[in-house]
Amino acid sequence: HTAEMYADGEAEAVVGEALVGRRDAAFLVSKVYPWNAGRDSAIAACEASLERLGTDHLDLYLLHWPGDIPLEETLEAFERLREAGKIRRFGVSNFDVDEMDALHALPGGKASAVNQVLYHLGSRGIEHALLPWQRARGIPTMAYCPLAQAGQLRRELLTHPTLLEVASGLGITPTQLLLAWAIRPVAGSGGERRRDVIAIPKATGLEHVEQNARALEITLTDEALARLDEAFPAPGRKTPLDIV
Template structure:
């Protein structure tokens, strides 16, 4: 199973496991989490302007590189364009502001965070320009439904490298996943553990016992075996380690099918088609 996935454009493959920092407090909390993740072998860090922790993430990246004795080229860093900054000129400025807060010269991936209907095309044009100018490694989107992706396809020749969406066993995103596969868009799962809402689910508890792993590891391994990139969030060292140790066991087809059967099309986050911006 691949530990990184090649993108349809861009300078680097995306590591299949990353650290998410949604709602992680800026300062020591996020700094320590990023440092610990890099120390343990993570090479993919995912943040966003609206998380208000890019400055701490940047400090954590620099400290982590020093501790792990690695270079910036060894890491894959993602951030996202917030809704209030969408539109061509605003998006360009927002990207530069994210770089300044992070203390980086370039991001490996920059995403439109949510589809703001009347600004999708202009925002995407800005990201295209950043990519063409060599200012960003790759560009993509987040929380886009198939019809949003169709809007981009009708107005651009550059296909998003990734689409980062809510995804977990209760929300398999089967149709969207098929669309992305057909168009070469790498799927990235946020809330891959359903924000902890699945840890007592009987089927998952049973499978965890069968493979002698935690429920979290079973869920995350399920994502990887279905071809999804994951960005689980944690600030605890043992959880960061647990979420990364997924390559020394495998779920059987029968176990995968049992997890697939849990799908209820249930979200814990906003519906992209009904989100009050």
């Protein structure tokens, strides 16, 4: 996961170097600046990203946040990129309910595969309106900063007594608990439980990646979830979308 914004494109170049010889083993995501998301400029931006990444296609291409260029233009560009095989899917990032409504009202808008937003235990605002809206329409949520940037976005998060006690009781680390919470399965309309949140934590080394991956194997008990809910309750009203 990268974006043309990160380090002015240098992050894409680093990702491209890491994927040499193993591109097919990765699901590659990048994002376009809102001011580059026009009918033609989005295509030029995507092609520049592909060149930096050293690949001929992206698995997912996202509009980084809502901007001034009409969404109709962005959707047209995304569809042209998909038809050309340069992207497999497209989606959006940092869209709240109003923006998602506007997106879905446009031709081709319902083809958007995902909405990437900030979501972690200490920032649960999307649970009030946005997450239910997306779940009702089968749209996955991609959660960025699921560890609150190692606790920097909410400084007491990783040292909160409840978090430490629950993690210790489950025999896992606090960061693994935060990840397991973010991707916890939820009950579907038929009663089955499934995951519909994709967490994208930062990792700085192989050991870090492996520790993060173990979150997929963690089952949180009802008691653990209840304790976390009590310590970090979801808001009872709509709140502004958190963005970093």
